[in-house]
Amino acid sequence: MRLSKALIPTLKETPSEAQIASHRLMLRAGLIRQMASGIYAWLPAGLRVLTKIADIVREEQDRIGAQEVLMPTIQSADLWRESGRYEAYGKEMLRITDRHDRELLYGPTNEEMITAIVRDNIKSYRDLPQMPYHIQWKFRDEVRPRFGVLRGREFLMKDGYSFDLDFDGAFRTYKSIMLAYMRTFQRIGITAIPMRADTGAIGGDLSHEFHILAPTGESGVFFDAAFETGDALGATDPDAFYEQMTTTYAATDEKHDESAWAQIPPERKREGRGIEVGQIFYFGTKYSKAMNFAVTGADGQKFYPEMGSYGIGVSRLVGAIIEARHDEAGIIWPQAIAPWRAAILNLRQGDATTDTLCEQLYQALGADALYDDREERAGAKFAEADLMGLPWQLIVGPKGAAKGMVELKHRATGERFELPADEALAKVRA
Amino acid sequence: MRLSKALIPTLKETPSEAQIASHRLMLRAGLIRQMASGIYAWLPAGLRVLTKIADIVREEQDRIGAQEVLMPTIQSADLWRESGRYEAYGKEMLRITDRHDRELLYGPTNEEMITAIVRDNIKSYRDLPQMPYHIQWKFRDEVRPRFGVLRGREFLMKDGYSFDLDFDGAFRTYKSIMLAYMRTFQRIGITAIPMRADTGAIGGDLSHEFHILAPTGESGVFFDAAFETGDALGATDPDAFYEQMTTTYAATDEKHDESAWAQIPPERKREGRGIEVGQIFYFGTKYSKAMNFAVTGADGQKFYPEMGSYGIGVSRLVGAIIEARHDEAGIIWPQAIAPWRAAILNLRQGDATTDTLCEQLYQALGADALYDDREERAGAKFAEADLMGLPWQLIVGPKGAAKGMVELKHRATGERFELPADEALAKVRA
Numbered sequence: 001m002r003l004s005k006a007l008i009p010t011l012k013e014t015p016s017e018a019q020i021a022s023h024r025l026m027l028r029a030g031l032i033r034q035m036a037s038g039i040y041a042w043l044p045a046g047l048r049v050l051t052k053i054a055d056i057v058r059e060e061q062d063r064i065g066a067q068e069v070l071m072p073t074i075q076s077a078d079l080w081r082e083s084g085r086y087e088a089y090g091k092e093m094l095r096i097t098d099r100h101d102r103e104l105l106y107g108p109t110n111e112e113m114i115t116a117i118v119r120d121n122i123k124s125y126r127d128l129p130q131m132p133y134h135i136q137w138k139f140r141d142e143v144r145p146r147f148g149v150l151r152g153r154e155f156l157m158k159d160g161y162s163f164d165l166d167f168d169g170a171f172r173t174y175k176s177i178m179l180a181y182m183r184t185f186q187r188i189g190i191t192a193i194p195m196r197a198d199t200g201a202i203g204g205d206l207s208h209e210f211h212i213l214a215p216t217g218e219s220g221v222f223f224d225a226a227f228e229t230g231d232a233l234g235a236t237d238p239d240a241f242y243e244q245m246t247t248t249y250a251a252t253d254e255k256h257d258e259s260a261w262a263q264i265p266p267e268r269k270r271e272g273r274g275i276e277v278g279q280i281f282y283f284g285t286k287y288s289k290a291m292n293f294a295v296t297g298a299d300g301q302k303f304y305p306e307m308g309s310y311g312i313g314v315s316r317l318v319g320a321i322i323e324a325r326h327d328e329a330g331i332i333w334p335q336a337i338a339p340w341r342a343a344i345l346n347l348r349q350g351d352a353t354t355d356t357l358c359e360q361l362y363q364a365l366g367a368d369a370l371y372d373d374r375e376e377r378a379g380a381k382f383a384e385a386d387l388m389g390l391p392w393q394l395i396v397g398p399k400g401a402a403k404g405m406v407e408l409k410h411r412a413t414g415e416r417f418e419l420p421a422d423e424a425l426a427k428v429r430a
Numbered sequence: 431m432r433l434s435k436a437l438i439p440t441l442k443e444t445p446s447e448a449q450i451a452s453h454r455l456m457l458r459a460g461l462i463r464q465m466a467s468g469i470y471a472w473l474p475a476g477l478r479v480l481t482k483i484a485d486i487v488r489e490e491q492d493r494i495g496a497q498e499v500l501m502p503t504i505q506s507a508d509l510w511r512e513s514g515r516y517e518a519y520g521k522e523m524l525r526i527t528d529r530h531d532r533e534l535l536y537g538p539t540n541e542e543m544i545t546a547i548v549r550d551n552i553k554s555y556r557d558l559p560q561m562p563y564h565i566q567w568k569f570r571d572e573v574r575p576r577f578g579v580l581r582g583r584e585f586l587m588k589d590g591y592s593f594d595l596d597f598d599g600a601f602r603t604y605k606s607i608m609l610a611y612m613r614t615f616q617r618i619g620i621t622a623i624p625m626r627a628d629t630g631a632i633g634g635d636l637s638h639e640f641h642i643l644a645p646t647g648e649s650g651v652f653f654d655a656a657f658e659t660g661d662a663l664g665a666t667d668p669d670a671f672y673e674q675m676t677t678t679y680a681a682t683d684e685k686h687d688e689s690a691w692a693q694i695p696p697e698r699k700r701e702g703r704g705i706e707v708g709q710i711f712y713f714g715t716k717y718s719k720a721m722n723f724a725v726t727g728a729d730g731q732k733f734y735p736e737m738g739s740y741g742i743g744v745s746r747l748v749g750a751i752i753e754a755r756h757d758e759a760g761i762i763w764p765q766a767i768a769p770w771r772a773a774i775l776n777l778r779q780g781d782a783t784t785d786t787l788c789e790q791l792y793q794a795l796g797a798d799a800l801y802d803d804r805e806e807r808a809g810a811k812f813a814e815a816d817l818m819g820l821p822w823q824l825i826v827g828p829k830g831a832a833k834g835m836v837e838l839k840h841r842a843t844g845e846r847f848e849l850p851a852d853e854a855l856a857k858v859r860a
Contacts, residue, residue, distance in 0.1 A: 007497050007562055009551035033547055035502055035509075036534065041547055042500040044562075050500070067437050070472040070480070072465055072584045073503060073567055074524075074536070079465075091529045094504075096536075099521045099571045104466065106504070106526075106536075117463055117471055121439035132437055132474075137503055137567070141529045154502045 001044070001340070002362075003372045008045050009033075010384050020216055022322035023148030025331050029388045031318070038145025038153030045370075045388065046318065048339035050156065053188060054135050054314050056336065057158045060184040064176050066131040066160055071113050073137055077103035079112040083290045089201070092140045094153075106139035111202065111287050111309055114161045118305075119293035122163070128295065128305060129169055133160030135314060149319040150275070156315040163305040165297075167284070170306035174206065174282045175238035177310045178245060181210055181278055183233050184312065189334025190324055193227045193250045197279060202309060204283025210312075211252065211274030214323035220253035221274040222261055228270070275320040278312040325412075331389030332412050341368040342392040342428045343385045347378045357401040357421060361394055364425050369394075386411065392428045431474070431770070432792075433802045438475050439463075440814050450646055452752035453578030455761050459818045461748070468575025468583030475800075475818065476748065478769035480586065483618060484565050484744050486766065487588045490614045494606050496561040496590055501543050503567055507533035509542040513720045519631070522570045524583075536569035541632065541717050541739055544591045548735075549723035555595055558725065558735060559603060563590030565744060579749040580705070586745040593735040595727075597714070600736035604636065604712045605668035607740045608675060611640055611708055613663050614742065619764025620754055623657045623680045627709060632739060634713025640742075641682065641704030644753035650683035651704040652691055658700070705750040708742040755842075761819030762842050771798040772822040772858045773815045777808045787831040787851060791824055794855055799824075816841065822858045 008030040017034070018024040026032045031046030042050055058068065074096070080086035086093075086105075094106040107113065118130055135158045145153050160177065164170040178194060185192035190212045197209040211221055226248045235241040249264055251257060252274065261269070285304040288294070294302040313320075325332040335341065342365060346358040362371045370390060372381050378397075385393045395407040400418070408417045408424040419427070438460040447464070448454040456462045461476030472480055488498065504526070510516035516523075516535075524536040537543065548560055565588045575583050590607065594600040608624055615622035620642045627639040641651055656678045665671040679694055681687060682704065691699070715734040718724070724732040743750075755762040765771065772795055776788040792801040800820060802811050808827075815823045825837040830848070838847045838854040849857070 001497075004556075005495070007499065007548075007551070007560055030551075033550070035543060035546075036504070036506040037532075039502045039504055039506075041502060041543070043547075044497045044499055047498055047500045065435070067431075067474045068477055069437065069474060070477045072469045072471060074466070074469055074569065074584050076466040076469075094526065094528065096524065096526050098524065099573065102467075113465060113471070116465075117473075118437075120463070121437070121460075126434075130437055139504065143529065154504050 001370050003370060004374045006370070007043055008388075009043070010387060018148065020147050020150070020323070021326055022150065022319040025322050025326055025387070026148055026319065029331055032149065038142055038151070040149060040152060040154070045339040049318050049333070049337050050315060052337040053317050054156070054158070056187050057184055057312055057314060058135065060180045060187070061133050061158070061160060064131070064180045066133045068134060069132045070134050070136060071107070071110055071117075073107055073139070074104050075107045075113055077105055079116055080105065082116075083112050083287055085112065085201075092142065094139045094141045108138055108140045109202070109309070109311075110134070110159055111161065112291065115287045115291045115293055115307070118163055119291060122295065125165055125295055125297045128163055128165050129173060130163045131160060131173065133158060133310070147319065149315045150323075152315065155313065158312040158314055160310040162308045162310070163288075164307075165305070167306055170282055170284070170308055172238065174280060174308050175242040177280055177308070178208065179235055179238050179241050181280070181310075181312065182245070185210065185212065185277070186233055187336055188317070188321070189336050190321055191228060192277065193221065193223050193274065194245050195221070195250045195252055196246075196255060199281055199283065202281045202283060203286050204281045204308075206282040208280050209252070209276045210278035212277050212320050212324055213272045214275050214320060215273055216323050217273030217275040219274050219276070220256075221250070221272055222253075222256050223250040223270050223272075224248045224264055225268040225270050275323055277317050277320050280308065280310040282308040326389070329383070330387035333389045333391060335391045338389070338391050340370040340390050341365070342370070342394055343388065343390045344369055344371045344394045345378075345381045345385055345396065346371070346373055347381065347395065347397040349373060349375045351398045351401075354396055354398045354401045357404070357406070358396050361396070361406070361421060361425065365428065394424055394428065431800050433800060434804045436800070437473055438818075439473070440817060448578065450577050450580070450753070451756055452580065452749040455752050455756055455817070456578055456749065459761055462579065468572055468581070470579060470582060470584070475769040479748050479763070479767050480745060482767040483747050484586070484588070486617050487614055487742055487744060488565065490610045490617070491563050491588070491590060494561070494610045496563045498564060499562045500564050500566060501537070501540055501547075503537055503569070504534050505537045505543055507535055509546055510535065512546075513542050513717055515542070515631075522572065524569045524571045538568055538570045539632070539739075539741075540564070540589055541591065542721065545717045545721045545723055545737070548593055549721060552593070552725065555725055555727045558593055558595050559599055560593045561590060561603065563588060563740070577749065579745045582745065585743065588742040588744055590740040592738045592740070593718075594737075595735070597736055600712055600714070600738055602668065604710065604738050605672040607710055607738070608638065609665055609668050609671050611710070611740075611742065612675070615640065615642065615707070616663055617766055618747070618751070619766050620751055621658060622707065623651065623653050623704065624675050625651070625680045625682055626676075626685060629711055629713065632711045632713060633716050634711050634738075636712040638710050639682070639706045640708035642707050642750050642754055643702045644705050644750060645703055646753050647703030647705040649704050649706070650686075651680070651702055652683070652686050653680040653700050653702075654678045654694055655698040655700050705753060707747050707750050708740075710738065710740040712738040756819070759813070760817035763819045763821060765821045768819070768821050770800040770820050771795070772800070772824055773818065773820045774799055774801045775808075775811045775815055775823055775825045776801070776803055777811065777825065777827040779803060779805045781828045781831075784826055784828045784831045787834070787836070788826050791826070791836070791851060791855065795858065824854055824858065
């Protein structure tokens with residue numbers, strides 16, 4: 001994309017409403033704009049990140065046999081009366097009355113709806129297990145929305161649900177979801193740690209939260225250094241993986257156990273701060289019973305399927321990743337979800353040799369490049385490229401261009417290389 | 431996908447609430463389920479169609495330089511007070527009050543919001559033109575939702591907006607959008623015809639609707655046979671294309687002009703019925719003036735950008751395509767948007783030779799195949815394959831499998847071929 005034509009309104013000043021780095025940087029880098037309290041529009045650069053994260057989430061869900069569906073944002077209050085949560089949910093639920101005075105709501109989560117769908121369409125144990133998920137906008141009417149997309153009201157979530165024959169099946173599903181989540185975070189390029197959690201409003205017996213490490217995280221976290229190596233992608237056996245994940249020490253300050261912590265060798269102790277980006281729940285027959293979803297078993301007897309639910313905050317991840325990866329100058333995107341792989345900085349717009357080389361680089365990289373073709377000072381282009389945080393910067397000035405040379409800057413490390421254009425391209429594409 | 435594991439709940443009976451073919455078939459083929467009046471969940475097969483349509487729409491928008499954004503579903507009432515449409519919009523607008531008694535609404539369209547975004551982020555004529563679009567769920571509180579996704583309340587729309595320097599630029603944009611729309615419909619595999627339309631609640635001077643031909647369409651349409659050839663993809667010049675589209679006769683019964691119609695040679699006259707699947711508007715400075723969006727021109731003077739808006743009903747298209755393409759037995763998907771390219775019908779599940787050949791076909795086609803591996807009678811499998819309407823059926827029985835032969839059926843024509851498995855695969859992939 002050519003920056004001169006793009007709707008990427010970067011800001012020099014720090015917007016006064018932004019209290020934390022990710023909110024500030026998302027506004028300054030032109031990723032989002034606030035439309036109402038806790039409600040954001042995603043501009044082209046921000047949407048590209050959101051879409052790339054969603055695509056990775058989707059691939060890892062599909063890989064474990066989950067099936068994508070898409071439930072509507074608006075739900076009937078009657079569904080929530082079946083589970084008993086309509087009254088219980090409180091003021092965070094955005095309640096709506098339509099023109100015929102029917103009670104609706106903007107879904108904050110979908111346990112009730114998916115249970116109704118599976119109940120009405122599945123009759124036999126032979127049709128289980130089922131693992132539907134969707135990636136859809138949710139609304140929670142936070143009393144005080146803040147921190148940009150980290151605590152917004154309208155937010156994008158991947159929420160998945162599982163229906164199993166029995167506890168063993170449900171527990172196996174829970175483990176495979178944990179593995180899928182760890183693969184997802186690793187592919188995105190961040191370190192995430194699963195931690196035992198309370199079940200809260202969803203209910204149930206077993207839950208883990210996934211925290212990514214960021215100095216501005218809301219929770220203090222204590223963990224074994226083993227989590228830093230992140231070899232989740234290699235695991236093939238969910239049982240062994242789960243065993244390893246849950247026997248290696250990790251806890252938020254709320255659940256921190258000083259006596260267990262004392263057992264960890266000092267060189268393996270890590271403390272930091274974490275941002276929650278996902279949570280998984282096993283809750284057995286809580287919803288299948290409440291909503292009367294019974295299935296005929298192999299023995300002809302009816303039984304209630306065992307359920308769980310599994311969420312990743314897709315829009316929240318964008319903010320959380322920036323909290324984990326930024327410096328004074330701006331964002332430092334992991335390559336897998338950067339809006340573009342490289343920025344091309346034309347330092348002398350209008351100079352024929354420089355323009356020609358920049359155009360060649362732009363043609364070569366295509367959709368992977370953001371070309372800063374504006375008539376701006378070099379200093380402004382450097383600052384905006386650092387702010388926007390693409391993994392690579394291809395810096396082209398008239399002197400180098402005359403010799404076919406470019407300066408390649410790696411945003412994360414600050415390393416700079418003087419290279420022939422084709423070698424620079426090869427490094428960017430690697 | 432293996433049908434035995436898939437959440438594709440087909441129905442033998444015709445659901446009583448469905449009055450028209452597409453609604454009936456979308457329920458029977460397991461594409462959607464109704465969650466509340468006019469509000470649907472998309473199950474895996476339906477979502478695949480919806481996603482494929484959205485992807486084609488997106489590619490053709492990007493190709494003409496439009497930029498994808500994503501605006502939230504919930505909007506502030508104050509935005510709509512700026513344009514004067516908050517009171518005017520009437521009962522189709524779903525109005526919402528949040529916990530702090532602020533007035534919100536579920537966006538039925540986004541002229542106000544996009545004008546505010548561009549206004550707050552663009553200051554100079556040098557930043558124009560801009561052509562943002564998004565593909566997002568909308569809500570219109572229809573008094574009597576009906577016909578499934580054809581007149582639902584929560585629906586998926588691609589809505590795009592343009593901001594130009596002057597009328598000439600805006601008119602050129604309008605023409606390029608018409609060309610992009612015709613390419614979109616042609617790639618999807620349907621015949622669409624642009625027809626001069628009234629501007630309604632959006633306002634403005636110039637509008638076209640796009641109708642696709644279907645015997646159950648809501649409007650009578652009269653058109654020149656030239657529209658049947660559909661060579662839109664070949665056009666490169668929007669001016670010439672627009673001239674051709676708008677001087678060739680086409681009108682809904684509301685706008686039908688008997689005297690102009692009389693001039694058409696009888697052999698070129700076509701009459702039919704149409705379903706509206708898109709509409710485009712040029713409305714000049716209606717919103718930029720009302721919302722005080724002025725930009726500094728090259729001469730230092732402020733001016734109001736010239737605007738248009740452009741919609742394609744993405745979820746509506748799914749229903750409309752089925753209205754245009756079905757028979758007694760079920761849906762006949764165009765290849766480009768079929769949920770899968772081929773169904774593999776195993777006529778003797780459990781027979782080793784048959785199972786082996788089916789698995790080989792399934793591995794070869796991968797994500798492009800739906801494998802009916804259920805223990806069902808052949809007759810039921812034939813009926814469901816016709817109902818679901820994938821372009822090809824690979825029918826595998828024990829006798830053929832022993833010789834490495836399959837029967838290949840083309841759903842649209844009913845043609846059947848006895849072929850060696852590899853030749854059948856080659857035909858499916860072609």
